[in-house]
Amino acid sequence: MTYERPNITRLTPYTPGEQPAGTPTDRSQPPIIKLNTNENPYPPAQPVLDAIRNVSPDALRRYPPPTASAFRQAAADAHNLTPDHIIATNGGDELLRLAITVYCEPRGTYNNTDSPPVGWDKRSASHQSQSPTPGAGIGITDPTYSLYEVLAAIHNTPITRMPLNDDFSIPDDYPDRLNAANARLALIVNPHAPSGRLQPINQLADFAQRFNGILLIDEAYTDFAESNALELLDPARNLTNVLLLRTLSKGYSLAGLRFGYGLAHPTIITTLNKAKDSYNTDALAQAAAVAALQSRDHAAKTWQAVTAERTRLTDRLTDLGHRVHPSQSNFLLTTPTTNAKTLYQNLKAANILVRYFDHPRLTDKLRITVGTPDENNQLLNALEKLQ
Numbered sequence: 001m002t003y004e005r006p007n008i009t010r011l012t013p014y015t016p017g018e019q020p021a022g023t024p025t026d027r028s029q030p031p032i033i034k035l036n037t038n039e040n041p042y043p044p045a046q047p048v049l050d051a052i053r054n055v056s057p058d059a060l061r062r063y064p065p066p067t068a069s070a071f072r073q074a075a076a077d078a079h080n081l082t083p084d085h086i087i088a089t090n091g092g093d094e095l096l097r098l099a100i101t102v103y104c105e106p107r108g109t110y111n112n113t114d115s116p117p118v119g120w121d122k123r124s125a126s127h128q129s130q131s132p133t134p135g136a137g138i139g140i141t142d143p144t145y146s147l148y149e150v151l152a153a154i155h156n157t158p159i160t161r162m163p164l165n166d167d168f169s170i171p172d173d174y175p176d177r178l179n180a181a182n183a184r185l186a187l188i189v190n191p192h193a194p195s196g197r198l199q200p201i202n203q204l205a206d207f208a209q210r211f212n213g214i215l216l217i218d219e220a221y222t223d224f225a226e227s228n229a230l231e232l233l234d235p236a237r238n239l240t241n242v243l244l245l246r247t248l249s250k251g252y253s254l255a256g257l258r259f260g261y262g263l264a265h266p267t268i269i270t271t272l273n274k275a276k277d278s279y280n281t282d283a284l285a286q287a288a289a290v291a292a293l294q295s296r297d298h299a300a301k302t303w304q305a306v307t308a309e310r311t312r313l314t315d316r317l318t319d320l321g322h323r324v325h326p327s328q329s330n331f332l333l334t335t336p337t338t339n340a341k342t343l344y345q346n347l348k349a350a351n352i353l354v355r356y357f358d359h360p361r362l363t364d365k366l367r368i369t370v371g372t373p374d375e376n377n378q379l380l381n382a383l384e385k386l387q
């Protein structure tokens with residue numbers, strides 16, 4: 001006998017990219033070239049490390065500021081908004097989970113059973129009959145960041161999938177399809193993962209106008225792109241249903257810190273705040289996150305280095321016969337000339353980790369994180385030999 005909900009029994013959990021044991025300085029292991037989880041290949045800024053070291057014993061003894069007020073001010077300054085447009089979260093992933101739990105209805109699990117559960121009474125029965133609107137779930141594109149589906153399955157909310165066009169652009173009737181399905185939350189990752197494609201801002205604005213729900217634009221990779229969707233929050237546009245996700249994991253080299261944030265109209269932020277954990281980001285992370293945004297110039301140098309290498313790697317892979325999807329991100333989706341899964345395995349045997357997705361539209365492709373010039377050269381050399 002187990003006690004979890006049936007949707008959890010059925011759940012296929014998220015598969016994270018491999019994180020090899022041992023540190024890069026561990027001489028007993030051969031060095032691993034890690035190009036599989038879209039981490040920034042350069043270290044975070046020195047002021048970030050100093051901020052962590054300088055956290056006082058008192059700041060650890062006490063609970064942290066519940067809404068990360070200093071961080072929200074720093075983010076407001078960085079984005080030319082006010083702090084009431086910002087929510088700090090424990091990684092961008094927490095914002096995704098929060099948005100799903102706040103906006104989407106779980107399917108009633110005992111509507112179909114003959115015997116109501118203990119504690120079932122008329123009051124909850126009538127509440128039950130009014131409350132869950134059938135289908136008030138999430139809308140996602142296919143393919144997309146695979147965590148979205150997992151979070152929706154945990155919440156047991158319906159999922160509406162919109163197949164992307166062959167070039168990974170979004171069909172124009174996406175909002176109509178979602179409205180017809182009564183979806184409450186549409187998730188668009190932009191630049192798109194795993195292709196790296198940047199969707200045009202006019203299309204996103206149009207979707208926000210037409211969609212009867214919250215449009216969450218996941219900008220995890222925005223620091224490597226030539227534009228972002230911040231202008232959708234301009235009060236002149238009057239879009240009160242747009243929520244932008246940002247993270248320090250990629251652009252600021254802080255995936256280990258677990259810090260992300262949302263940007264939206266204050267009505268959305270107030271609603272999300274009602275449902276978040278009281279102390280969802282810790283004192284060390286808050287101190288580091290403030291320093292990170294204040295050292296944006298350091299981070300921006302890493303973005304330049306990565307985007308320059310992205311161009312070079314695209315060219316060199318193309319020379320090797322790959323079809324490389326144009327990317328505005330810190331990774332490339334590429335179709336090699338030989339079997340992608342075998343190539344992934346052979347690269348792994350050569351201590352080079354890239355990502356292979358066992359997903360219908362991606363089985364002939366690899367997703368490769370852009371590394372340092374040296375890492376990219378080692379990848380290119382290995383590919384020359386292997387394929």
Ligand SMILES: *Cc1c(COP(=O)(O)O)cnc(C)c1O
Binds near residue numbers: 092
């Ligand atoms: C990395 C990533 C996130 C957020 O990651 P965190 O490390 O939790 O901040 C969100 N969406 C996509 C598509 C990502 O790749």
